[in-house]
Amino acid sequence: MQHPHDETRHRYxxxxxxxxxxxxxLGALVLENVRRTTEALLENRLDLAHQVIEADxxxxxxxxxxxxxxxxxxxxxxxxxxxLRFLVAMTRILYEIExxxxxxxxxxxxxxxREGYSLSANVQSLLxxxxxxxxxxxxxxxxxxxxxxxxxxxxxxxxxxxxxxLVGELYSAIAQRxxxxxxxxxxxxxxxxxxxxxxxxxxxxxxxxxxxxxxxxFPEEPAATKDEG
Amino acid sequence: xxxxxxxxxxxxxEVGHSASIGASKSAEPVFDIDDLSVTYGDFRAVEGxxxxxxPSEITxxxxxxxxxxxxxLRCFNRMNDLIESASVEGSIRYHGVNLYGPRIDPVEVRRxxxxxxxxxxxxxxxxxxxxxxxPRVAGHKGNLDDLVEESLTRAALWDEVSGKLAExxxxxxxxxxxxxxxxxxxxxxxxxxxxxxxxxxxxPIATLKIEELMLELKKDYTIVIVTHNMQQAARVSDRxxxxxxxxxAEGVRTGRLVEFDDTGVIFTNPREQSTEDYITGRFG
Numbered sequence: 001m002q003h004p005h006d007e008t009r010h011r012y013x014x015x016x017x018x019x020x021x022x023x024x025x026l027g028a029l030v031l032e033n034v035r036r037t038t039e040a041l042l043e044n045r046l047d048l049a050h051q052v053i054e055a056d057x058x059x060x061x062x063x064x065x066x067x068x069x070x071x072x073x074x075x076x077x078x079x080x081x082x083x084l085r086f087l088v089a090m091t092r093i094l095y096e097i098e099x100x101x102x103x104x105x106x107x108x109x110x111x112x113x114r115e116g117y118s119l120s121a122n123v124q125s126l127l128x129x130x131x132x133x134x135x136x137x138x139x140x141x142x143x144x145x146x147x148x149x150x151x152x153x154x155x156x157x158x159x160x161x162x163x164x165x166l167v168g169e170l171y172s173a174i175a176q177r178x179x180x181x182x183x184x185x186x187x188x189x190x191x192x193x194x195x196x197x198x199x200x201x202x203x204x205x206x207x208x209x210x211x212x213x214x215x216x217x218f219p220e221e222p223a224a225t226k227d228e229g
Numbered sequence: 230x231x232x233x234x235x236x237x238x239x240x241x242x243e244v245g246h247s248a249s250i251g252a253s254k255s256a257e258p259v260f261d262i263d264d265l266s267v268t269y270g271d272f273r274a275v276e277g278x279x280x281x282x283x284p285s286e287i288t289x290x291x292x293x294x295x296x297x298x299x300x301x302l303r304c305f306n307r308m309n310d311l312i313e314s315a316s317v318e319g320s321i322r323y324h325g326v327n328l329y330g331p332r333i334d335p336v337e338v339r340r341x342x343x344x345x346x347x348x349x350x351x352x353x354x355x356x357x358x359x360x361x362x363x364p365r366v367a368g369h370k371g372n373l374d375d376l377v378e379e380s381l382t383r384a385a386l387w388d389e390v391s392g393k394l395a396e397x398x399x400x401x402x403x404x405x406x407x408x409x410x411x412x413x414x415x416x417x418x419x420x421x422x423x424x425x426x427x428x429x430x431x432x433p434i435a436t437l438k439i440e441e442l443m444l445e446l447k448k449d450y451t452i453v454i455v456t457h458n459m460q461q462a463a464r465v466s467d468r469x470x471x472x473x474x475x476x477x478a479e480g481v482r483t484g485r486l487v488e489f490d491d492t493g494v495i496f497t498n499p500r501e502q503s504t505e506d507y508i509t510g511r512f513g
Contacts, residue, residue: 009510078460080496081505216498 012077019069019090020145023097026062027142027206029055030101034138034199037104038131040111041192042124052108056101063098067091085216089209093145096202096209100138103195103202110188117185122173127192130166134196134203137163141203150214152207157219163200167193232337233324235259235284235420257325259284259421259451260305265319267300267309274300275484278319280470282421287443287452289462289492292472292507297484298455301472302423304328305453306342307335340367343414343450347426349406351398351413356381356390359398359409363417376416384412385442404435411442415450422446424454428461440465459508462492469495471504 033052040048070090073079079087119127137159144152170193178186211219258281266276275297282288282305290298300309307328309315321328328338351359360377369376377394381387386408390401398409407427414422424443428436436458443452443465456462462469470489474482488495488504499505506512
């Protein structure tokens with residue numbers, strides 16, 4: 001996006017580049033929080049769960065500021081073509097990132113509610129695998145964004161199937177052990193599984209928006225983003 | 230050879246020697262331009278232009294100065310004929326007829342095509358006479374008062390000037406003068422309205438009125454507009470042609486057509502990088 005010949009347009013390009021960098025940085029904060037949540041979950045660390053909740057305030061503030069910056073660039077520069085696709089996609093990507101941050105917070109709050117729980121080896125292992133997989137997908141979504149990698153959307157969509165499979169296994173494992181662990185914990189852990197699966201979905205959406213930025217269409221059908229449901 | 234007259238019967242009036250083919254508007258292109266090049270003396274202004282202009286659409290020509298967009302526009306009504314050194318190669322078919330054929334009368338061509346220029350250029354006469362002049366010259370036999378009112382109404386000016394038709398046109402504001410010029414252009418009931426940067430001398434409010442007017446007029450007329458205002462092209466046109474200028478080593482500059490597509494495509498996902506660079510303001 002470097003066009004040194006025109007000062008005003010150069011500043012415009014720089015503001016687009018800066019928006020991309022800041023959005024990736026915001027994503028990195030969320031990724032850190034997702035990883036922190038995983039650790040809190042697997043090691044029963046309430047101190048980490050509280051850190052997750054605190055760190056989300058900064059994420060929310062940065063999200064609001066970035067969204068405002070995107071709107072201001074739109075208003076002042078009247079972007080078209082690739083710039084327009086970039087900025088419109090950026091508002092969606094910011095939403096995906098911020099929402100993922102909220103899901104990490106939801107997990108953390110659940111852990112605090114169920115303070116002092118213990119997990120069976122199987123459930124522990126499944127939670128570990130799927131949380132790490134979700135974090136890995138989220139990280140790959142951010143890489144796709146940083147590199148504006150048009151191919152990543154399709155790749156991540158495929159990789160997301162593994163997370164969906166794991167959450168299915170987790171539900172079965174929880175159902176089998178629900179008598180031992182108690183109803184409240186069973187519900188809470190099911191929710192955690194669901195939240196992690198959603199974080200992976202948001203990661204896929206981020207990569208698909210990147211495909212849209214670069215090519216003007218989504219990897220599969222138009223509007224192939226995943227259902228919120 | 231006669232110039233086709235695609236105007237509906239109701240929009241025609243008898244004019245002097247005008248013989249016409251009474252075809253109604255068809256889905257065929259209004260202009261079919263194939264490998265058009267225009268040369269002024271030794272200087273080749275544009276080359277290799279191939280595009281079509283569809284009926285009842287607004288087609289916008291955009292591109293940097295010197296890219297030949299106005300030159301191409303002026304071929305449509307054979308205004309380049311007025312420049313002695315100009316020569317035109319390739320073909321421009323107007324409703325299927327070669328516009329530069331040996332027996333085509335350029336005056337007759339211009340009757341089919343109203344033209345609106347960058348700077349409003351009303352005659353130094355009354356508002357009424359500005360509209361009535363063309364039809365009078367063309368031998369209009371109907372009620373001139375009605376024609377003046379209809380033209381001014383179509384140009385969205387009637388409500389502002391109906392009480393002062395005898396006043397000088399030059400006393401109107403710039404925006405009103407431009408709408409008067411549009412009224413004058415359509416008073417002779419053309420098929421096509423050519424606009425060469427019609428809003429570049431107007432403020433945003435007057436510009437908005439002209440743009441609304443263009444959208445209204447395209448129901449009845451085919452409009453081709455040259456504009457430097459890309460937002461204007463994006464707002465009003467159905468299709469957009471992007472021209473650029475190639476500068477050769479000797480400093481010779483020749484315009485060419487880079488991309489021609491639906492305006493929605495041009496402004497969201499153009500095919501050519503040079504189109505993208507131009508419309509996003511990266512002129513390099």
